[in-house]
Amino acid sequence: MTDVRTADAGRPARTAVVTGASSGIGAAIARALARDGFEVVLTARRSDRLDAVAKEIGDEGGTARVFPLDVTDKEAVLAFAEQVPTCDVLVNNAGGAYGTEHIENADPGDWRSMFEVNVVGALHMTQALLPGLRASGDGVVVVISSTASFTCYEGGGGYSAAKHGAHVLAETLRLEVCGEPLRVVEVAPGMVHTEEFSLNRYRGDADKADAVYAGVAEPLVAEDVADVVTWAVTRPPHVNIDLLVVRPRAQAAQHKVHRTS
Template sequence: MATPTQEPRQRTAVVTGASSGIGAAIARDLARAGFAVVLTARRADRLETLAKEIRADGGTAEVHPLDVTDRVAANAFAGRLDFCDVLINNAGGAFGTEHIAQADPADWRHMYEVNVLGALHVTQALMPKLIASGDGVVVVLSSTASFTCYEGGGGYSAAKHGAHVLAETLRLEACGQPLRVVEVAPGMVHTEEFSLNRYRGDVGKADDVYAGVPDPLVADDVADVVTWAVTRPSHVNIDLLVVRPRAQAAQHKVHRIA
């Protein structure tokens, strides 16, 4: 007598920094693609709102408040999960635009802890489950700043270069294991908080970043790219995908209209 075929379980995707912007957009898109999404960030209220939205749309979502810079909390979070097939290391940010001569080392330390060590903590904590899935995917959201420096961006470029190195090194070290490592490096993306945080709440300066730029990227554009990358066949790895708006030819070359 034939044994009934076991139903394949729903694949699980963890998204860090899911409370707003690119992280929230990625979570929505992955849920629409059929993943059970695990939402993490520090702001639990925003995560709960997003989870309700995803569930109302027919998706599966659960909330786990987490500060990725807290190694103990990252390990405890990983211990509460039964499965992890995809990890989206999105938590990050830029703080300050001062030149190196005036930069506050605390800003640099904060950017490194969130963008690099945060990704390291969560990746290490979830690595056993990613490998055990038989087809794990780690995505690192870096930036075009990871390979192009610019005035006032030293600390952010340094941190995002660290994220780039994390992805490249992990891909080498995981070779031969059932783990893909994807890096997505967005250029100019207009979200509600990134530039506002960078300019310490100065709305005018934050708005000036995108002034006159026809059609900068939005969070959904990056989410679409991430979902495409993680849903390639198991043998296909998207090593590095750079995505910019058409108006941005390079970090320092942006078309603006009056």
């Protein structure tokens, strides 16, 4: 464990744990929180990617620690939590979408994998870090869900089901910790163009992945979501952002997207 950096205000730097921090939205959130003065703890399965993000943060003058971790492994998560005695913010970002088959032809294994990482992984992390979040006096649990959590669409059944589970986790936790020094924030992004999300969903087919964003002049990028998360967690302690939906201007709904071509 490295020593916690002392912030300019003379108090220990706040600590933020970000899951799925090796790329995309997670990496952008980690960089944004570090710029805001947090010491960030980066977790994901790919240690080389985590090291690269940590180096970027360090080059910008921030502080980051790297812990390779599979959030679906409960014992590994518990071991990780023992190494993070203080935690002010937990960002449950690890997730993903696998496959676009209609329910008739969907692979149950894909559905199971999506539920494990998007819901059970967030459950593991939240359970393990709640004591530290409580002890901080103003702990914040962030769940990155999706507009798919409340709007279904063809070929998206498994992903919508998993993200609805993430939404339910956030909403239920908020009820259960009411009256405690904890806030629970859900951020539901719409169309976000990142380097891996759609590529993974289409099993490496770059043409199909690119077609998702074809003709959309300005989809969201990871930094847009990171900006929203940073704003939400830095509100005064009495202000809770229950649910924040963020879409590009070109997207009015899952099925309503303006394309220039």
